[in-house]
Amino acid sequence: MSDKILITFPDGNSKEFDKGISAFRIAESISPGLAEAALAAEVNGFVKDLESPINSDSVINFLKFDDEKGKEVYWHSTSHLMAHAIQEIYPEAKFGVGPAIENGFYYDIDINTGLTEESLKAIEDKMIELSKKNNSFIRQDLSKDSAVKFFENKGDNYKVEILSGINENSEQVSIYKEGDFTDLCRGPHLLSTGKIKFIKLLNISGSYWRGDENNKQLQRIYGISFPKKKMLDEFLQRLEEAKKRDHRKLGKELELFLITQAVGSGLPIWLPKGTILRETLENYLREEQRKRGYEPVITPHIGNINLYKTSGHYPYYKDSQFPPIKLEGDKEEYLLKPMNCPHHFQIYLSKPRSYRDLPIRYAEFGTVYRYEQSGELNGLTRVRSFSVDDSHMFVREDQLKDEVCKVIELIQVVFGQMGFKEFTTQLSFRDNNAEKYGGDIKLWERAQREIREAADLMKLTYHVAEGEAAFYGPKIDFMVKDALGRKWQLGTVQIDYIMPERFNLEYTGSDGQKHRPVVIHRAPFGSLERFIGVLIEHYAGEFPLWLAPVQVAVIPVSQNFAEYGKDVFDKLKDAGIRGEFDERNEKIGYKIRDWETKKVKYMVIVGEKEQSAGNISVRKHKLGDMGSLSLSEFIDNIHDEIKNKI
RNA sequence: GCUGGCGUAGCUCAGCUGGUAGAGCAGCUGAUUUGUAAUCAGCCGGUCGGCGGUUCAAAUCCGUCCGCCAGCUCCA
Numbered sequence: 001m002s003d004k005i006l007i008t009f010p011d012g013n014s015k016e017f018d019k020g021i022s023a024f025r026i027a028e029s030i031s032p033g034l035a036e037a038a039l040a041a042e043v044n045g046f047v048k049d050l051e052s053p054i055n056s057d058s059v060i061n062f063l064k065f066d067d068e069k070g071k072e073v074y075w076h077s078t079s080h081l082m083a084h085a086i087q088e089i090y091p092e093a094k095f096g097v098g099p100a101i102e103n104g105f106y107y108d109i110d111i112n113t114g115l116t117e118e119s120l121k122a123i124e125d126k127m128i129e130l131s132k133k134n135n136s137f138i139r140q141d142l143s144k145d146s147a148v149k150f151f152e153n154k155g156d157n158y159k160v161e162i163l164s165g166i167n168e169n170s171e172q173v174s175i176y177k178e179g180d181f182t183d184l185c186r187g188p189h190l191l192s193t194g195k196i197k198f199i200k201l202l203n204i205s206g207s208y209w210r211g212d213e214n215n216k217q218l219q220r221i222y223g224i225s226f227p228k229k230k231m232l233d234e235f236l237q238r239l240e241e242a243k244k245r246d247h248r249k250l251g252k253e254l255e256l257f258l259i260t261q262a263v264g265s266g267l268p269i270w271l272p273k274g275t276i277l278r279e280t281l282e283n284y285l286r287e288e289q290r291k292r293g294y295e296p297v298i299t300p301h302i303g304n305i306n307l308y309k310t311s312g313h314y315p316y317y318k319d320s321q322f323p324p325i326k327l328e329g330d331k332e333e334y335l336l337k338p339m340n341c342p343h344h345f346q347i348y349l350s351k352p353r354s355y356r357d358l359p360i361r362y363a364e365f366g367t368v369y370r371y372e373q374s375g376e377l378n379g380l381t382r383v384r385s386f387s388v389d390d391s392h393m394f395v396r397e398d399q400l401k402d403e404v405c406k407v408i409e410l411i412q413v414v415f416g417q418m419g420f421k422e423f424t425t426q427l428s429f430r431d432n433n434a435e436k437y438g439g440d441i442k443l444w445e446r447a448q449r450e451i452r453e454a455a456d457l458m459k460l461t462y463h464v465a466e467g468e469a470a471f472y473g474p475k476i477d478f479m480v481k482d483a484l485g486r487k488w489q490l491g492t493v494q495i496d497y498i499m500p501e502r503f504n505l506e507y508t509g510s511d512g513q514k515h516r517p518v519v520i521h522r523a524p525f526g527s528l529e530r531f532i533g534v535l536i537e538h539y540a541g542e543f544p545l546w547l548a549p550v551q552v553a554v555i556p557v558s559q560n561f562a563e564y565g566k567d568v569f570d571k572l573k574d575a576g577i578r579g580e581f582d583e584r585n586e587k588i589g590y591k592i593r594d595w596e597t598k599k600v601k602y603m604v605i606v607g608e609k610e611q612s613a614g615n616i617s618v619r620k621h622k623l624g625d626m627g628s629l630s631l632s633e634f635i636d637n638i639h640d641e642i643k644n645k646i
Numbered sequence: 647g648c649u650g651g652c653g654u655a656g657c658u659c660a661g662c663u664g665g666u667a668g669a670g671c672a673g674c675u676g677a678u679u680u681g682u683a684a685u686c687a688g689c690c691g692g693u694c695g696g697c698g699g700u701u702c703a704a705a706u707c708c709g710u711c712c713g714c715c716a717g718c719u720c721c722a
Contacts, residue, residue: 106717114650205717206649213719217649220717248715252657261695261713313722320721339722373647373720374713382721470722489721521722558679585679593683607681617682625682 006057017054024050024191027062038062039195040073040188047073049139049188065227075100077137077190078127078199078225079107084181085126086111086221089119095183096158096209096218103235103485104224108207110158115219120201123221127199134194135179139187147173147184158209159184198232199225245483247536248379254541254598256532256549257380266377266384268529273549276578278528280547282365284417285389285524288410294363294391299343301367305333307342310502312438316471322371322384340366341521344392345503348517353507355396358517359403363391365528380533381488389525394505394517404454404476404493407522411478411491412458414524417645418535424487425460426477427451428468437471439498447495448474472498478526483537490526490534495519542599542621546645551638552579553595557588557607564611568604568631575635577642579604596621604634 007026008014017026023041027034027050041048042061047069054060063070079098086093086109096108113119142150144163151159162184166173176185178193190196201223209215226232243249251257256274263269270278286296305324308314314321317338324333337343344362353360367387376382395403415423429448430437437444451474455462462476469475478491496519499505509515525531535547545551552572556565562583569581580600582591588605595603603619609628610616616634618626 117651203716204650207718208648211719213648217718219649222717265713311722317722341722368722370722375647375649375718376720377714472722484716494722555682557681560679587678587680587685588682589680590684591682596683603682605682609681619682 005054007054008057008059010059010061019055020053022051022053023048023060023062026054026060034062037064039064039070039190042069047188049137050191052139052188065231072100073188073190074196074227075105075225076185077193078196078223079105080137080176080178080181080183080185080189081127081130081193081196081199082123082201082221082223083107083109083183084130084178085123087181088126088130089122094156094158097162098183101222104202104222106220106222108209108218108220110216110218115204115221120204120221124199124201124223127196130179131193131196131199133179134192136192137187137189138177139174139189140177141172141174143171144173147175150175150182151184154182156184195227196225197227198229199223200232200236242483242485245537245540246379247381247482247533250536250541251380251533254536254549256536259379259383264384265374266372266382268380268383268385274532276549277543277547278532281525281528281532282389285414286363288413289361289363289391292361292406292410293359294361297344297347297362297364299337299340299347299364299366301337301369302334303337303343305335307346308335308338311342311499312472312502313338317370320371320373322369336369337366338370339368340364340388340390341392341499341519342503344390345499345505345519348392348394348505349503353394353517355507355509355515358507359393359395359399361391361393363389366390380529380536381482381486383527383529386527386529388527389523391520391522393520393522394500394507395520396507396515397518400495400518400520401450401454401457403520404451404495405458407493407520408454408458408460408476411493411522411524415478415491418538420480420538423478423480423490425455425462426468426479427455427462427464428470428475428477429464429466430469430474431467433467436467437469439472439501443497444474447497451476451493451495470494470496472496480534480538482534488530488534490531491524492522492526494521496521542601544646545601545638546642548601549578550580550598550600551577551642552602552604553582553591553598553600554579554604554606555582555588555591555595557605559583559585561607561611565606568606568616571631572604572635572638575639577635577638592619602638 003019004016005019006014007017023043024035027038038050040063041050042063043054043058047063063073065071065074076099079100083095083098090111090113092111094110096110098107099105144166148160148163151163163173173184174186175182176187176189201221203222205220206217207220208217224235226235254273255271256277257271258269259267302325305314321338322336324335326333347362348360365387367385369385372382372384393403430444455476473494473496475492475494477489479487479489481487499519500516505517506514507517554565554569554572556562566581569579572579584591592603599621601621605617605619615628615630617628618634620626
């Protein structure tokens with residue numbers, strides 16, 4: 001057997017090395033720069049420590065900080081370093097889990113002291129101190145039993161619990177030691193702590209052990225780290241920028257919506273400007289739906305509780321509904337509707353249906369009410385009253401897939417129009433926990449198959465999330481991130497074989513027999529509130545003209561030109577353009593600044609020059625003075641921009 | 647719902663270890679009549695989130711409730 005191995009690099013070149021050589025030595029042999037920058041190595045597709053020996057012919061790829069997998073190793077190692085620092089400061093600390101996440105890392109710890117901002121600073125300082133010691137991360141493989149003994153001895157009962165959950169078959173586990181700190185970990189890690197240079201601990205929060213609210217709540221510290229100061233600064237800068245896009249802040253500044261205790265938590269009020277935005281979106285979707293054969297309907301905001309007992313929602317979601325309204329001296333109870341479907345089913349049931357009638361597509365911007373937990377409420381993205389751009393479509397079995405494809409097409413059109421390029425698509429399927437779901441497993445399997453086939457036909461890139469289905473059926477969810485990187489579900493398509501049975505929905509087939517339609521629940525926006533919340537952040541409040549509540553501000557240079565300005569303003573208004581006339585007694589610089597901060601796209605400025613020439617000057621948001629042109633030319637341009645939804 | 651943080655004028659915020667509130671912006675009034683991101687002056691504006699308590703005295707200390715923020719849990 002040869003004591004040489006052949007190492008192949010990403011560029012296709014290969015080179016011989018001694019058997020058992022570490023990835024680090026290979027990197028060194030290429031260049032000191034690479035050895036310095038490499039954080040870990042991907043050997044035949046597996047991420048490994050740089051120190052781990054390579055014993056056979058391999059394909060190797062060095063991971064640096066700009067690789068996602070490299071970052072993961074970097075941040076994971078930082079979480080160990082943080083745990084080490086915590087152990088130094090709070091020797092009684094017990095450790096939960098501490099993974100790398102999308103932006104940084106966290107560690108869950110159990111200590112008796114409540115952590116504060118100052119404790120974070122202290123931990124941070126200690127981390128820097130430990131990093132300077134440049135301790136090596138040393139991996140040790142050992143049997144599960146001795147690992148259990150080790151952590152029992154250390155008093156780390158959470159680690160012991162993790163070990164007891166590790167697959168019976170795997171006898172070997174690994175621990176990593178760095179200075180005086182040892183942690184259960186499958187790795188891989190950096191060579192040493194000195195690689196971790198710039199650290200920021202971001203926030204503290206509670207988190208239930210193993211994500212179960214019946215367990216003890218641990219303290220979770222989130223943080224991030226970088227090899228270069230500039231990267232940390234840029235990251236913090238981006239956080240600041242993101243805060244400026246926050247829809248709660250912009251919603252207030254741009255006077256789009258209001259949430260006030262006087263009305264109630266999670267009950268948003270649409271201000272005039274926000275209402276323009278919302279109605280514009282609604283009208284846009286109405287038109288897209290009209291083209292696709294949807295029929296608008298309108299239903300009441302409350303309904304007899306029996307509707308929801310029939311549907312099965314009431315028992316499932318009793319706790320997250322506003323309590324029923326009981327009529328005095330009457331046995332009847334009404335529910336603020338938590339969803340629109342049962343109402344729409346009544347429309348279907350209102351007369352006999354033939355196979356020729358299907359598909360039937362009822363659409364409604366229906367406002368629903370759900371009593372969300374107080375800790376969940378969040379601006380417009382999580383509220384207690386929201387309006388679903390809902391539709392329930394009743395289709396024959398043979399029409400189902402085609403109809404789902406049509407819905408996906410509509411969602412793609414809508415997201416495309418809004419410029420949402422970065423959204424994820426998730427197929428939400430059931431898991432094995434039968435209690436969570438209603439209906440026959442055979443129907444579920446069929447529905448999941450249909451959904452997957454439709455998603456493939458429409459060339460969606462998706463991932464499957466088991467256990468994320470609704471209780472009545474699987475769904476396709478379209479999710480978008482907000483300014484702070486939190487994922488929100490917007491559009492959704494759900495297949496439902498169960499409600500049709502519960503409500504005894506039927507149609508007469510060509511064979512003269514009764515058949516059961518399939519129901520599709522779908523909403524491209526999802527909820528108007530959430531969608532607009534995310535949209536505000538997406539555009540940072542700088543809406544495309546067709547959506548902008550104020551499209552043009554008309555600003556006379558001084559009050560001497562107010563009359564001419566008013567005339568221009570009236571003509572814009574007659575042309576259907578949403579404008580405001582700024583006749584305040586202020587200097588022009590003041591007014592320009594004001595409209596710039598309000599993110600109004602066009603300012604029309606008129607003074608001596610314009611009045612005598614009979615034209616206008618245009619200033620564009622962020623771009624400045626665009627020169628002068630005739631009013632009619634300007635109106636044509638604006639009309640084009642609105643029509644083309646640029 | 648849970649853990650932690652926060653709650654002072656419409657907005658953004660100051661107010662040290664207790665001595666009963668302050669700025670800028672916004673608003674109003676007046677002067678100015680202005681040329682592409684803040685003209686000047688004056689005025690108005692707060693039961694310091696609510697309720698209890700400690701104290702001669704509470705925005706400040708304690709308790710409790712409410713709300714907001716971050717995360718966890720939940721999400722038809």
